[in-house]
Amino acid sequence: MIQIQDKFLNIPLIQGGMGVGVSLSSLAGNVAKCGGMGVISAAHPGYNFEGFRKDPTATSCRAIKYHIQRAKEIAEGKGLIGVNIMVAGNGYEELVKASVEGGCDAIISGAGLPLDLPKYAKGKALLAPIVSSGKAARLIAKVWEKRYQYTPDFVVIEGSKAGGHLGFKKEDLLAGTCQKLEDILEDVKKELAPFQEKFKKSIPIFVAGGIDCGKKIAEFIKRGASGVQIATPFIATYECDASQEFKDMVINATKEDIELVKSPTGFPGRAIVNEFVKKTRNRGNVCMKSCLDCMIPCNPSDTPYCISEALIQSVSGNVNNGLVFVGTQAADIHCMKHVHELIQELMQEMEDNL
Structure with a gap:
């Protein structure tokens, strides 16, 4: 069991947020039902709602509340429900507030530095920045401390093998010279240590990017990660919200x-x-x-x-x-599975390698 401040996960797994519309209430709810953190993407969750074209932000705020509630119903009180919100998106403040009002357990924020996230949601949900370096983790923690007397509740590290938007230079990605995920983990642990001491609280770290088997999960837990964030493998599940x-x-x-x-x-x-x-x-x-x-x-x-x-x-x-x-x-995914089957396979292989 993984403790994140006053909340708990039965398995060390966060399902990564995928938008538009790939991870909504069906996927997130079923991941949470298995004891993990299911994550709804706040990238236009109202894309298929009436009124979206007229007022995308207001419609998506309405949709995010709907999907949080539906995900929690599917989860039947198990696991946690998070929302992934991009800093680079317009309507950021509105979506954060709507997620809190909707009753989400956590807000995970990347695609930019979420320097003002605590301003809108401090004490109302678990808050986690997405980082790709120890430097970014330190900067966010310093700004949160100075402005809001707060520090991250947990942190997600996205490495160079992740999908969607990446926090690395294209030339480094092409050349294969990006810092390895295990090395970023060591840097982030080092940078967060003073803030854990100062605030007298543990800051769990979850790693992401290219993790597709239980053996890799076990390897990162042995290196000091609290768990992992996995996204792409969940696309090929019957419960995924995509077509x-x-x-x-x-x-x-x-x-x-x-x-x-x-x-x-x-x-x-x-x-x-x-x-x-x-x-x-x-x-x-x-x-x-x-x-x-x-x-x-x-x-x-x-x-x-x-x-x-x-x-x-x-x-x-x-x-x-x-x-x-x-x-x-994605190239190693060849068949459809149910969410519970995928998670069971990952957790069993993890246990076998711990």
Whole structure:
């Protein structure tokens, strides 16, 4: 059992947030039902709700509350329900407040530095930044201490093998010169130690990126991690909220099908090569029929494509005209499973290697 402040996980597993619409209440609720932390993505959870095109932020705030409640009903009082909220997205404050009002157990925040997260949710939910270096962990902890007399309740480290937006330079990702996940873990542990001492509380660390088996989970626990965050393997589950066409893209992907893409957020991302990705290589404005004003760094006049539209298309089943974010381990996924089957396999192999 893993203790995170005043809350508990029966298994050392967080399901990574995947948007748009890949991890909503069905996936998150079923992961929590198995004793882990199920995570709902706050990236346009209301994409299929009435009123979304007219007011995306307000609709997504309404949707996040709905999905938190539904996930908790599915979980039947087990595990925890978290929400993943991108700093780079517009409506950040509103989504954080809606998540708290909806009764989430935790807020996990990345795609930028969540320097003001405690301002909106301190004492109302467990708060966790996503970092890719010890330096980032130290900066966030220092700012939280100075501004809010608070320190992270837990931390998620995303390494270079993760899916979606990555906190590394594209040239380092291509060259394979990014810092190894195990080395980042050591740095983050070292940087957080003074804050654990100062605040007299443990700060559990969960590692993510390329973790697809229980043996790897055991290895990181032996290195001092409290647990892991896993996302991509959960796409190929019956309970995942994405369309079957989206899931089939992951099941059928090979190593050669996965590459880094340029995202309008300014971060590199890892995705499956399809017709849409091929188009973005050659020309801009691939999917700019309308602007949802979703990303702070995005300028509609020069963005290569609308990332929200691209993600909405793919999760809805139009996979050749959208973006399918995955981690490196997608090439090793070949069949559908139920969430409880996947978790049981991971936990059993973990136990066998501890």
